[in-house]
Amino acid sequence: MTRNTSRIQAELKQKKPFRSAAQEASLALLRTTDVLRRRFSDVTAGSDLTMQQYNVLRILRGAGPDGLPTLEIGVRMIEQAPGVTRLLDRLEAKQLVLRVRCLSDRRQVFCHITDAGLALLAALDGPVNEADEAAMSSLTKAETKTLIELLDKIRAAHGE
Amino acid sequence: MTRNTSRIQAELKQKKPFRSAAQEASLALLRTTDVLRRRFSDVTAGSDLTMQQYNVLRILRGAGPDGLPTLEIGVRMIEQAPGVTRLLDRLEAKQLVLRVRCLSDRRQVFCHITDAGLALLAALDGPVNEADEAAMSSLTKAETKTLIELLDKIRAAHGE
DNA sequence: TTTATTTACTTGACTAATCAACTATCGACG
DNA sequence: CGTCGATAGTTGATTAGTCAAGTAAATAAA
Numbered sequence: 001m002t003r004n005t006s007r008i009q010a011e012l013k014q015k016k017p018f019r020s021a022a023q024e025a026s027l028a029l030l031r032t033t034d035v036l037r038r039r040f041s042d043v044t045a046g047s048d049l050t051m052q053q054y055n056v057l058r059i060l061r062g063a064g065p066d067g068l069p070t071l072e073i074g075v076r077m078i079e080q081a082p083g084v085t086r087l088l089d090r091l092e093a094k095q096l097v098l099r100v101r102c103l104s105d106r107r108q109v110f111c112h113i114t115d116a117g118l119a120l121l122a123a124l125d126g127p128v129n130e131a132d133e134a135a136m137s138s139l140t141k142a143e144t145k146t147l148i149e150l151l152d153k154i155r156a157a158h159g160e
Numbered sequence: 161m162t163r164n165t166s167r168i169q170a171e172l173k174q175k176k177p178f179r180s181a182a183q184e185a186s187l188a189l190l191r192t193t194d195v196l197r198r199r200f201s202d203v204t205a206g207s208d209l210t211m212q213q214y215n216v217l218r219i220l221r222g223a224g225p226d227g228l229p230t231l232e233i234g235v236r237m238i239e240q241a242p243g244v245t246r247l248l249d250r251l252e253a254k255q256l257v258l259r260v261r262c263l264s265d266r267r268q269v270f271c272h273i274t275d276a277g278l279a280l281l282a283a284l285d286g287p288v289n290e291a292d293e294a295a296m297s298s299l300t301k302a303e304t305k306t307l308i309e310l311l312d313k314i315r316a317a318h319g320e
Numbered sequence: 321t322t323t324a325t326t327t328a329c330t331t332g333a334c335t336a337a338t339c340a341a342c343t344a345t346c347g348a349c350g
Numbered sequence: 351c352g353t354c355g356a357t358a359g360t361t362g363a364t365t366a367g368t369c370a371a372g373t374a375a376a377t378a379a380a
Contacts, residue, residue: 157298
């Protein structure tokens, strides 16, 4: 009834079976995401952006003209990055974002996306959408929904 | 019938709903793996190893006393890393691996895990196992199986 | 038997991530 | 008001990852 050799086992050329389904699932998760990460990176790299830089620009576009304080960007990122400041340094150097110190609370620095940043994002919207669709193209709509639910359940158990 | 606000949307404080289920699934995958990666990293960091370094040691332990040529390690890694050489440099500096040039084909360098490496892995086996189990603790056995199948399906569509 | 071609790494230059320590500002309390 | 603690962000030092070019050995071709 149970499979004797798993797909990921073959991929990684492992001789021994997994100790547990949990282990296999963990590895499958890391491995699958790595594959997709490379696909997504290829798309953003076409515009000389890392995935993280692209993510920051998306967040700032979503935030609208008011912008967001530096650390608030950090908590909204898909993949948490401790070096938000330096990420923004690079985006500012490319003139894709603008930073303004907040007057009412001079500790905060509000970050805004520039028109050049918006233009860059606009050019990437199509390809990124296609990459998202391509990533899940082998799953039915119901399967995609199931996947989302399972992943939500995992994150819920890990605090947020 | 459909949810109006998704879990991940709330996590990332997004106002707009996702364009598609595929987009939501892609983000959930990246986000969930990021959460788990940090958990796993904490475990290996306790022994001053990055996840990748730990992965290399695991591969070499699995390969047995014959060891493996450098680039073969690369293809077996969960997360592909172009800098296998440098990764091995660091592990060799820590005396956790040993490299020997192959006599029959002098281009190849065979890598072996040392006794110190094996001891380090042995100490990590328990905690790593626990982390794997903890990662999937919120899923039933059937759900874990389903997750593995869905992820396998995704990778299959992307050429392994 | 030279001469490509391919394979298996290695190296150098550069970019990015990480951690800890530091500065500046705000809010609350005595 | 002064200062204590918390918050917001930056900076420096170190480590790690990435990409392109280079070397050396094996294999195939002329």
